[in-house]
Amino acid sequence: MPPRDTERRGIPLRAVAPNAVTALALCSGLTAIRYAISADWERAILFVVVAAVLDGMDGRIARMLKGQSRFGAELDSLSDVIAFGVSPALILHLWSLQHWPRFGWVFALAYAVCMALRLARFNARIDAEDQPHKSAGFLTGVPAPAGAGLLLLPVYLWLASDRSWTWLQDYRLVAPWAALVAFLVISSVATFSWTSLRLRRNVRLEAIVVIALFGGLLFTAPWHALSAAAFLYLALIPFSLASYARVRRLRAAAASSSAASPSPAAPPVDAAPVAPDSVDKPAPRRSPPNAP
Template sequence: MSNPVNRFYAKRKKKRRWSEHGQAGPVTYVVPNLFTTGNLFAGFYGIVSAINGHYDRAAIAILVSCVFDILDGKIARLTKATSRFGVEYDSLADLVAFGVGPGLLMYLWALKPFGRLGWLAGFLLVACGALRLARFNVQSGTGSKKYFTGLPIPGAACMVATTVLCLLKIKGPDFSPVHIVFLLETYILGFLMVSSIPFDSFKELEVIKERPLPVLFVLVLLVTVVAAQPSVMLFIVFSLYVLSGPVRYVYRRVKKTRTAENGSSMHELPKENGSSAC
């Protein structure tokens, strides 16, 4: 049998070799997964709060989950501790926090009186979120870093959460949100997640590199405005983001069609002139 002291020094030597080669040690991999666990915990707390009728707490828990989801990815890339385990764990946590949580929240808050249409809309939000995560994992590293293909599942979840918070702030806790608008919103968010419409990822912004001070001023101003009326302003911000994808998609399609029509007309002009000259 090997000496325990020798095994101890062998482990220290192995860790030193990892650091010399610029690789992350075992402890480094734990840190991003702790933030992922925080994401999962906030998502589960949101589900429990929605079941107990505390819809404002459930909505806030979704926003907290979004913060944890951003931090775990940033920390994993900064510490070079990305791993296949972390990717899969993050996807499972996202499905709970941004799929099951918002779907259940929207159903219990506004869709329950619609009966079968209501719970099917909630299920559609969860299913489309799962499909969106599966497609993202398959296409990771192959597509453009500037855009997401389809609405990201945290964006759809935050749209649901800010809708609840905004209306509870404006209408009060006694507001009855039974309206077909929320049913349509749920179906539209599910469709946008599985669509091929591009949405900004904000990962590569050349404006920040070229003009850091003006961008910093705009960010500080945005934070100040959001802090004044968080519920309303966050709803506006996420609404603009959700609408930006379809608006840009339609604009580019129209522009491409007009360019193709102008190009075809330019090719036809010499033929018409030639025929008239004859």
């Protein structure tokens, strides 16, 4: 009788909830494109921010419900390509880069392609255990939601100025900015992982107050808050580079010290004394079993 196939096919029910949140993030990214086509920049950016919030929720929901799956990881990457790669690139192109007819689209395309390559690199290394940045509490390059937030910084500043800073729409300024963000997305620069940051005990209350004030600013003056968050993230990149360089030095010193320290030699084994009368004597012949 052939063995029964006891493997359960399909996606477990507990994995439906995080995948549904990921699908909502995908819908938010597509909706941002819809509003960008109609030049409704506030709503376009709003739906990119909603996609970022949903992207931060799906992984935690999956871990809480123990519903992680390879399908969910692939769906999350596809959603990130649309919400944080294609959508911000189209927003920036329709807002500014389209005024550079020959080359404007190239810069928007370069950012979207770099985001897709970043996510493909993540998927290729998703099962790799040897990841120096991750093991030290860092990320490799700028993550997808942060990359989208940085790319849209000129739009934040333009909206924060009540659309009076029209010089921000100059493609000669926006195109190099898009190229810089695309480089940060695809680069191997070590950046801080928010989940690995630790606060001292004596500043916990102050941190809660700062977060609460930022939340209030996000509701009352969202473009100023998003601009401040983007500048703060840019300011943290040199500190993350210095911190990771220190971690690498400590690891190299530990590796060199362990390689330089000699391993304890095994104690010499004293040879057993040989009796003088046993020298050059043949060994006694043993009788085979069952011998008479």
